[in-house]
Amino acid sequence: MVVEEKLEKIEKEIQSIKMLITFRSDLLAEKKPVSLRGICDILVSDEELEKYIESAKKSVFGGTRVLRD
Numbered sequence: 001m002v003v004e005e006k007l008e009k010i011e012k013e014i015q016s017i018k019m020l021i022t023f024r025s026d027l028l029a030e031k032k033p034v035s036l037r038g039i040c041d042i043l044v045s046d047e048e049l050e051k052y053i054e055s056a057k058k059s060v061f062g063g064t065r066v067l068r069d
Contacts, residue, residue, distance in 0.1 A: 037049065037053075
């Protein structure tokens with residue numbers, strides 16, 4: 001009887017861990033927008049930031065015209 005109770009407890013713990021892992025992986029996979037402009041504000045001047053953003057756009061989008069929000 002004691003062995004069955006311990007086994008049942010272990011099975012419940014395994015189920016809880018599986019649910020936790022599934023929940024956490026869903027949170028990590030969810031994409032959230034991030035403002036790099038706000039983060040970089042402290043590190044570089046506005047002019048430098050604009051130059052870096054334009055450079056990154058060209059690099060990512062291959063020279064196609066990108067409209068700013």
